[in-house]
Amino acid sequence: MSYERAACALVCAGVCLLLSAQDASAKKSSSDPQVIAARQKFFGAENVDAKTGQVNNDRVIFSWATNTTYAVSVLGRIILLDSYVTRLEVKPGRTPFVIQDVVDLQPEALFIGHGHFDHADNNKNFRLAGAEVMAHTNTKKRLSQPRDVLGMHFDPAPPNALPTQVFSSTEELHANGETIELGYFSPAHTDTDIYIRYVRSNVLHLGDVFFNGMYPFIDTTTGGNIGGMIAGATKALALADDRTKIVPGHGPVGDRAALTRYRDMLVTVRDRVAKLKKSGRPLQDVLAEKPTADLDPIWAKGFTQPDMLVTIVYNTL
Numbered sequence: 394m395s396y397e398r399a400a401c402a403l404v405c406a407g408v409c410l411l412l413s414a415q416d417a418s419a420k421k422s423s424s425d426p427q428v429i430a431a432r433q434k435f436f437g438a439e440n441v442d443a444k445t446g447q448v449n450n451d452r453v454i455f456s457w458a459t460n461t462t463y464a465v466s467v468l469g470r471i472i473l474l475d476s477y478v479t480r481l482e483v484k485p486g487r488t489p490f491v492i493q494d495v496v497d498l499q500p501e502a503l504f505i506g507h508g509h510f511d512h513a514d515n516n517k518n519f520r521l522a523g524a525e526v527m528a529h530t531n532t533k534k535r536l537s538q539p540r541d542v543l544g545m546h547f548d549p550a551p552p553n554a555l556p557t558q559v560f561s562s563t564e565e566l567h568a569n570g571e572t573i574e575l576g577y578f579s580p581a582h583t584d585t586d587i588y589i590r591y592v593r594s595n596v597l598h599l600g601d602v603f604f605n606g607m608y609p610f611i612d613t614t615t616g617g618n619i620g621g622m623i624a625g626a627t628k629a630l631a632l633a634d635d636r637t638k639i640v641p642g643h644g645p646v647g648d649r650a651a652l653t654r655y656r657d658m659l660v661t662v663r664d665r666v667a668k669l670k671k672s673g674r675p676l677q678d679v680l681a682e683k684p685t686a687d688l689d690p691i692w693a694k695g696f697t698q699p700d701m702l703v704t705i706v707y708n709t710l
């Protein structure tokens with residue numbers, strides 16, 4: 394489905410969100426012409442007051458920016474999911490923008506789903522725009538350290554690019570009648586993964602615990618493992634019903650049926666590789682056996698190809 398501007402009509406009185414803005418040197422009034430233009434770009438001119446910049450407060454609007462970065466208006470309160478926005482986005486179905494457009498949205502909060510660069514870049518820009526940056530405590534820890542993954546090296550993030558609020562288990566926020574739950578997965582794709590659940594809107598953001606329609610990448614350098622991925626998908630299924638819109642880390646927006654198929658695929662791969670490993674077969678033998686051959690035409694559609702997945706599964710059993 395097209396996820397842009399998927400409006401859920403929720404009529405609610407105002408309560409509160411979180412926040413005490415820090416570092417707000419780039420903060421602008423909502424009536425600033427650039428803020429109005431950015432909000433109209435992401436949420437549609439019909440949903441943004443052309444004088445005040447206020448976004449329609451009777452609906453929740455998700456606007457897909459890039460990867461798993463979404464601009465969201467929760468009944469008029471602007472937040473951002475993930476912050477990977479370093480390039481001009483031109484992919485069909487996404488809102489075309491440059492980073493200044495997203496900064497000009499003036500989100501009051503940014504939720505970081507996990508610590509990889511393609512989800513957590515650009516925190517600094519949003520802190521400068523006055524947003525609180527919320528993430529799991531391990532995300533702050535990982536971003537504070539030098540990191541190497543998939544042949545790429547990342548220096549520690551500067552202090553002004555780190556999350557401003559961290560949590561270890563769960564957090565519950567309230568915005569104009571919507572309840573937003575943030576919850577930690579035990580190590581799955583990394584040891585920084587969280588889900589973000591919009592309870593009334595029935596939207597569940599899973600980050601890279603869910604690769605919709607393709608084999609996942611699992612980052613073993615930060616605690617990722619196949620058992621955690623299966624446990625994460627299972628936990629997410631318990632949070633979803635048949636109408637839940639489920640936002641993956643990669644791939645199109647999915648639903649409970651797609652997440653179930655993905656979880657079942659992971660279980661199948663895990664069981665096959667475990668059986669071979671248990672029988673004493675070294676990794677090279679297991680790879681030669683091609684234990685995912687019948688699954689590959691369906692699932693080997695992304696970055697992670699069969700040998701990579703089997704190697705990760707074998708090494709994390």
Ligand SMILES: [Zn+2]
Nearest residue numbers: 507509582601
């Ligand atoms: Zn990732």
